[in-house]
Amino acid sequence: MPILVMKFGGTSVADLDKIRNAAEKVKREVDRGYKVIVIVSAMSGKTNELVGWVDQTSPLYDAREYDAVVSSGENVTAGLMALTLQEMDVPARSWQGWQVPVKTSAAHAAARIEEIPRDNLDAKFDEGMDVAVVAGFQGLSPEGRITTLGRGGSDTTAVAFAAAFTAERCDIYTDVDGVYTTDPRITSKARKLDKIAFEEMLELASLGAKVLQTRSVELAMRYKVRLRVLSSFEENTPDSGTLVCDEEEIMESNVVSGVAYSRDEAKMTLISVADRPGIAAAIFGPLSEAGVNVDMIVQNISEDGRTDMTFSCPTDQVKRAERAIKEAKEHGEINFQELVADTDVAKVSVVGIGMRSHAGVAARMFQALRDENINIRVITTSEIKISVLIERKYMELAVQALHDAFGLETAA
Amino acid sequence: MPILVMKFGGTSVADLDKIRNAAEKVKREVDRGYKVIVIVSAMSGKTNELVGWVDQTSPLYDAREYDAVVSSGENVTAGLMALTLQEMDVPARSWQGWQVPVKTSAAHAAARIEEIPRDNLDAKFDEGMDVAVVAGFQGLSPEGRITTLGRGGSDTTAVAFAAAFTAERCDIYTDVDGVYTTDPRITSKARKLDKIAFEEMLELASLGAKVLQTRSVELAMRYKVRLRVLSSFEENTPDSGTLVCDEEEIMESNVVSGVAYSRDEAKMTLISVADRPGIAAAIFGPLSEAGVNVDMIVQNISEDGRTDMTFSCPTDQVKRAERAIKEAKEHGEINFQELVADTDVAKVSVVGIGMRSHAGVAARMFQALRDENINIRVITTSEIKISVLIERKYMELAVQALHDAFGLETAA
Numbered sequence: 044m045p046i047l048v049m050k051f052g053g054t055s056v057a058d059l060d061k062i063r064n065a066a067e068k069v070k071r072e073v074d075r076g077y078k079v080i081v082i083v084s085a086m087s088g089k090t091n092e093l094v095g096w097v098d099q100t101s102p103l104y105d106a107r108e109y110d111a112v113v114s115s116g117e118n119v120t121a122g123l124m125a126l127t128l129q130e131m132d133v134p135a136r137s138w139q140g141w142q143v144p145v146k147t148s149a150a151h152a153a154a155r156i157e158e159i160p161r162d163n164l165d166a167k168f169d170e171g172m173d174v175a176v177v178a179g180f181q182g183l184s185p186e187g188r189i190t191t192l193g194r195g196g197s198d199t200t201a202v203a204f205a206a207a208f209t210a211e212r213c214d215i216y217t218d219v220d221g222v223y224t225t226d227p228r229i230t231s232k233a234r235k236l237d238k239i240a241f242e243e244m245l246e247l248a249s250l251g252a253k254v255l256q257t258r259s260v261e262l263a264m265r266y267k268v269r270l271r272v273l274s275s276f277e278e279n280t281p282d283s284g285t286l287v288c289d290e291e292e293i294m295e296s297n298v299v300s301g302v303a304y305s306r307d308e309a310k311m312t313l314i315s316v317a318d319r320p321g322i323a324a325a326i327f328g329p330l331s332e333a334g335v336n337v338d339m340i341v342q343n344i345s346e347d348g349r350t351d352m353t354f355s356c357p358t359d360q361v362k363r364a365e366r367a368i369k370e371a372k373e374h375g376e377i378n379f380q381e382l383v384a385d386t387d388v389a390k391v392s393v394v395g396i397g398m399r400s401h402a403g404v405a406a407r408m409f410q411a412l413r414d415e416n417i418n419i420r421v422i423t424t425s426e427i428k429i430s431v432l433i434e435r436k437y438m439e440l441a442v443q444a445l446h447d448a449f450g451l452e453t454a455a
Numbered sequence: 456m457p458i459l460v461m462k463f464g465g466t467s468v469a470d471l472d473k474i475r476n477a478a479e480k481v482k483r484e485v486d487r488g489y490k491v492i493v494i495v496s497a498m499s500g501k502t503n504e505l506v507g508w509v510d511q512t513s514p515l516y517d518a519r520e521y522d523a524v525v526s527s528g529e530n531v532t533a534g535l536m537a538l539t540l541q542e543m544d545v546p547a548r549s550w551q552g553w554q555v556p557v558k559t560s561a562a563h564a565a566a567r568i569e570e571i572p573r574d575n576l577d578a579k580f581d582e583g584m585d586v587a588v589v590a591g592f593q594g595l596s597p598e599g600r601i602t603t604l605g606r607g608g609s610d611t612t613a614v615a616f617a618a619a620f621t622a623e624r625c626d627i628y629t630d631v632d633g634v635y636t637t638d639p640r641i642t643s644k645a646r647k648l649d650k651i652a653f654e655e656m657l658e659l660a661s662l663g664a665k666v667l668q669t670r671s672v673e674l675a676m677r678y679k680v681r682l683r684v685l686s687s688f689e690e691n692t693p694d695s696g697t698l699v700c701d702e703e704e705i706m707e708s709n710v711v712s713g714v715a716y717s718r719d720e721a722k723m724t725l726i727s728v729a730d731r732p733g734i735a736a737a738i739f740g741p742l743s744e745a746g747v748n749v750d751m752i753v754q755n756i757s758e759d760g761r762t763d764m765t766f767s768c769p770t771d772q773v774k775r776a777e778r779a780i781k782e783a784k785e786h787g788e789i790n791f792q793e794l795v796a797d798t799d800v801a802k803v804s805v806v807g808i809g810m811r812s813h814a815g816v817a818a819r820m821f822q823a824l825r826d827e828n829i830n831i832r833v834i835t836t837s838e839i840k841i842s843v844l845i846e847r848k849y850m851e852l853a854v855q856a857l858h859d860a861f862g863l864e865t866a867a
Contacts, residue, residue: 059508059511059512062512093531096471096531096535097534097535097538099471100471100474100535100538100539100542101538101539101541101542104538105537105538105541105548107548108534108535108537108538108541108548108549109534109538111530111533111534111537111549111551112530112531112534112535112538114530115527115528115530115531116527118523118524118526118527118530119505119508119524119527121523122509122520122521122523122524123508123509123512123520123524125517125520125523126509126512126513126516126517126520126521126524127512127513129513129517129520130512130513136517136519136520137520137523139523139601141553142599142600187554188554189551
């Protein structure tokens with residue numbers, strides 16, 4: 044009894060027609076011989092409406108009540124999807140998180156899935172049920188209260204079910220038909236990837252290619268769940284979309300798999316920081332407490348006991364970062380001459396597991412940017428990624444130049 | 456620790472402002488020293504929207520999925536109400552039906568409450584919680600699935616909680632300020648009753664004065680729960696509204712408490728039915744199976760082995776009734792000359808527990824109608840009610856005449 048997990052996001056179940064369209068895709072897999080676990084999001088817009096009500100009611104809300112309210116959208120879709128399948132003569136029933144149960148931590152509004160016992164669903168599969176429709180994004184805390192997994196949590200629900208039920212694959216249906224070498228709105232040469240490694244997908248997800256939630260990719264990587272991203276609105280074959288998988292499954296690949304970008308980056312520099320052991324902690328501790336998501340960090344070599352420290356963060360967190368840094372200075376925790384914020388930058392990155400075994404990727408990247416006279420302001424690298432901050436107006440140009448330079452238009 | 460149950464219907468929680476208004480009423484009772492169990496309906500319109508989606512998806516829906524979908528509206532309101540109370544510094548939390556749990560039968564979409572264990576709520580009250588906000592209308596089946604109690608079920612939820620927690624009172628907040636001697640839209644002389652007996656309320660509820668759901672009144676009568684109907688949109692004192700209570704609590708009362716009416720009645724007569732033992736069962740069995748709600752039944756004396764049989768039912772069930780009767784005739788189960796449907800009638804009733812000990816109520820009623828030249832077509836009586844069918848155009852006139860005749864404008 045091979046099991047398949049299929050996840051439909053909010054735009055894929057936005058109204059009764061779309062739910063019917065999704066149900067037809069489920070039926071096709073049942074006809075192919077699968078038992079299917081369907082994970083559904085709320086109809087698009089519903090969760091935002093509920094969140095809005097909670098925010099208006101109580102700015103500093105009790106997260107347990109927030110969860111009780113915002114989880115209701117998925118319950119509606121799950122029931123409607125089960126009914127639609129039944130109308131197509133597919134034996135199906137809906138499950139809310141607490142009924143499975145999807146056991147989570149007690150961290151309301153950002154809970155982590157801890158266990159999904161198989162007994163209840165397996166018993167129904169044995170009785171002849173072909174499809175279990177599960178409300179995504181929600182679970183049950185140790186105290187018996189409803190939890191949610193944070194926005195986009197339905198992807199994580201889907202991967203967790205695929206892991207718990209050792210599903211053959213976890214298909215994530217969305218409004219794009221796969222993962223691309225870069226954003227097709229920036230260059231028409233962008234090419235859909237047939238396969239991408241978990242590690243690459245993780246870098247692309249966190250770099251703002253918002254096809255999959257980062258946590259779901261991490262989970263898939265840990266449990267080796269084969270993830271497929273494909274379109275709800277096209278006819279699909281078993282080879283459609285993009286497979287996110289272990290790198291061993293990818294025989295040939297380009298050195299670089301994709302070019303990612305992020306428009307909303309700001310670069311902040313503390314000039315002439317008194318350098319001493321623990322200075323980094325003294326700076327980034329307060330930033331973390333203030334809820335600033337620091338991305339890149341660059342420290343230049345020290346001269347005369349003073350150094351420059353540069354970091355990047357989302358543009359809309361600049362004010363918060365400035366306040367945190369200034370307070371740390373007032374409390375005597377750090378000492379610097381000046382704090383300079385540059386909100387006119389963008390981040391461009393090349394990502395690829397092939398970098399591990401190929402030298403010269405950085406050189407080729409810098410050369411391509413120089414050929415377009417694009418000045419690089421900050422550089423950071425990881426094992427499979429090189430990121431640069433550049434002036435924002437060059438962002439599209441840089442993406443196109445790098446896409447060309449690494450030959451991404453054609454497959455390896 | 457006196458407990459109060461307060462129930463707010465859909466119009467009383469229709470938006471965030473109304474929820475706040477309701478929460479203020481709850482806070483006032485907490486300040487008076489009560490522990491409060493608040494039962495909430497869905498925001499008005501929400502349940503209809505959900506029911507519409509289910510109907511469109513699956514005309515012959517699986518009632519278990521129907522329940523999973525339509526119960527979600529109450530969960531939203533319960534969470535928002537708890538958050539609103541917390542904002543007012545009232546310790547509160549929300550409970551969904553399965554969390555309490557409200558144990559019901561497995562009759563989905565029309566489940567009956569079987570048990571409400573007190574442990575979970577009591578434990579929280581002991582810990583300092585002042586208000587438990589419970590989603591109305593829903594429960595948990597023996598199989599662990601969500602059930603609903605049928606439309607208007609939140610009244611029943613409220614009374615069941617009041618019984619289980621031996622509450623001092625069950626306050627039903629609605630958009631009217633109490634129970635009237637008759638519909639104030641028909642006569643400005645209509646007077647709000649301070650108290651009304653359960654039995655009278657039952658007759659008025661089933662006669663179409665839709666202030667309370669019939670089942671909730673039955674339940675209140677069985678468990679002697681003091682019910683109070685009052686307005687969400689007025690300042691209330693402990694004596695506001697109408698108290699529905701045991702007749703022993705009502706010291707003095709008019710012989711007749713109220714005049715009820717129902718516009719949507721139809722009178723159907725089977726002319727010259729072959730009279731034999733079992734003929735009533737042969738007629739009303741098929742009607743019941745066809746889902747026709749038969750109200751009044753009148754059989755005249757038999758002559759030459761044939762009789763006329765008259766019954767009333769809602770106007771919109773006439774076609775269904777005709778089909779059922781005709782099929783029964785074709786199958787040879789009954790034999791009659793003609794079936795005459797009169798859809799131009801209305802029902803007017805006088806109700807009062809005082810009738811039991813006062814003779815002459817019927818005579819006074821018939822006299823009042825004769826004085827207005829209103830012809831009576833059918834009469835039925837119960838211990839505390841006399842109902843007549845009359846031509847529809849006289850309905851308002853009859854109500855006014857009876858209200859005057861029994862002196863309802865002034866209290867006893």
